[in-house]
Amino acid sequence: MEKALKTDYILEMNNITKEFPGVKALDHVNFKVRRGEIHCLVGENGAGKSTLMKVLSGVWPYGSYEGDIVLNNEIQRFQGIQDSEKAGVAIIYQELALIPELSVYENIYLGHEIRKGRIIDWNETIKMSKEMLKKVRLNVNPETKIKELGVGKQQLIEIAKAFSKNVSLIILDEPTAALNDDDSENLLKLLLELKEEGVTSIMISHKLKEVIQIADTVTVLRDGKTICSLSREKGEISEPVLIRNMVGRAIDDIFPKRLEKNIGETALEVRNLNAINPKNGKQVLKNVSMHTRKGEVVGIAGLIGAGRTELATSIFGNPKGFRMEGAILLNGEVMHFHHPKEAIKAGIAYVTEDRKAEGLILLQDIKHNISMANLKAIASRGVVNENEEINVGEYYRKSLNIKTPSVEQLTRNLSGGNQQKVSIGKWLNTKPQVLILDEPTRGIDVGAKFEIYTIINSLIAEGMSIIMISSELPEILGMSDRIYVVAEGKITGELDVKEATQDKIMELATV
Known part of the structure; x- marks a missing residue:
């Protein structure tokens, strides 16, 4: 592996350029992550964030882009995800890659099973799964099937799966997009705790309040280019600054005002609506009444x-x-x-x-x-x-x-x-x-x-x-x-x- 100059950065991506037919998705992007920090990557949809991380994780292999990836002071030429994982990089996508019908421990070690000779050592797999779950502060029985767990716990299992591969750099792509407030807060707290243990994280997020809450550094991409990197230590990270750099202009009011309100007659009305899910007998709606004009x-x-x-x-x-009871009226008609x-x-x-x-x-x-x-x-x-x-x-x-x-x-x-x-x-x-x-x-x-x-x-x-x-x-x-x-x-x-x-x-x- 080719050596690069030694730095305090765990990752440097230098002059990364990636083109698709008719589109330059990344245009000489520079992206540096310090060892042991939480580094957030933000930008509008289409700015190039996910493409950059796919280059890093080997989804787009060496030769399909220009520029250099330097990880742990060594220039990398990943040909696929397995190469990046061997080098210590794990990416966790918004759409979780878990198999619902398998247990927690089977999912954690899927694809890199613990073996004795040619036979999978299930006892050791369960034992090590407990260690990985402890690392992400998740108290569940490793024999539980994934389908029995909520999305928040599944997200933590994905992180446990990453740790089982001995990674040094975790990439999380919109990790809280499908989580409720409690699960989101729990995940962010975990990232901060892992940082104290020396784990380096890159988080892509559109939720700027979360970014401001946990980021040590924020890099902004716009139209496939690096716009800036902002430091918490220097007091550079704030919502107005992030928005201005993301969209190229200030948005004074995120919610545009209506010039005038002209509310008319009732269009839709719901009266005493009850609904029962026939699959489990649960009543999902109970005497709901509402209207909109x-x-x-x-x-x-x-x-x-x-x-x-x-x-x-x-x-x-x-x-x-x-199974439904009640009435739905449109313009007064049932x-x-x-x-x-x-x-x-x-x-x-x-x-x-x-x-x-x-x-x-x-x-x-x-x-x-x-x-x-x-x-x-x-x-x-x-x-x-x-x-x-x-x-x-x-x-x-x-x-x-x-x-x-x-x-x-x-x-x-x-x-x-x-x-x-x-x-x-x-x-x-x-x-x-x-x-x-x-x-x-x-x-x-x-x-x-x-x-x-x-x-x-x-x-x-x-x-x-x-x-x-x-x-x-x-x-x-x-x-x-x-x-x-x-x-x-x-x-x-x-x-x-x-x-x-x-x-x-x-x-x-x-x-």
Whole structure:
């Protein structure tokens, strides 16, 4: 292995350039991480953060990029993930790579089993798994199946799995995106404790408050270039500074103000809605009553698992097949939806919280994703008019400012924020009266969030009704006119935004 000059950096990535057809994803990026620090990597969607980490972890092998990776003072030429792991680098993605049906210990040592000769030594595997779990402060039986554990514990098991490979550098890509507040706080606390033990971490995150809370150094990428590295020790890390460097301008108010509010008559009303999950007999909704008016944003707040998504899907044609009682009224008329297509036809649309698994077909192009919820509008005798499909795609590309060279681009190649705009465009193409947005800004950066909020305001100005579910209380408070709080399948309170506070919402969410 070629030696480099000895430094106090565990990692140096020098002049990294990575190109895809028609796109320079990384343009002479420089990135240095000190030994034993927590180094956060931030930037808008599409800035190059994940690409840079894929170069580091060997997903993009040596020869597919320009520049040098120097790890522990040695120049590396990784040909794959196994090479980077042998060198002491582990990457933990937002989509966890655990097998639900296997036990904790089987997952921790999957792919690098402890053996006696050719036979796996299960007793030693269980013993060592307990050691790895102790290291991440997780008290679970290693024989427990992964599917029986919550996402927060699964995230810690991924870190335990990394430690089982004797890594010296851990990369976490949006580790708290799918976690509730308690699990997020627990994970951040663990990273700080591991730092005290000399572990080096790189964390990619869009949650700037978390970045400010734990980062020793923050590097900002924009448009594939290194913009700056900021030091906690020098007092350089603050939210306004991070935002200005990420988006290239100051955003004085993350939640754009509406010029005027023109709230009209009730569009959607839910009366005494009850829903029971037939798979386990659990009552997921209990006598829920709520309404939303034209030109109004109604926020739905509550803890994860409180029943917010169950409420949304129950209104949207009940795709989960709950046993339901109660009434749903649209413009004063009682509706009987037996399938989402009936809700769509009536004028209700639902942007799911999981755009990758449920909202979009990532292997299809943008124009197909936008048109697929309303193909009848561009088809004749069962044949889609391809020119009209392109026209529809172009309309929403321009009106929603989807950053792409062509509507024939595969959706998987877009950043998270632009994928979310495609998902919104897909449902706006059905011409809804009521739009339900479930976690509309999850996993997207501050600049893309601002654009999504601006789209919401423009739709409200046109008289649409919007129901917005969000786990981010500042978002609920910043965008809603009224707020319903859900806890254990019940609505525990209704607040006008003028009287609402984070404390009041949390008090109602935990009754």
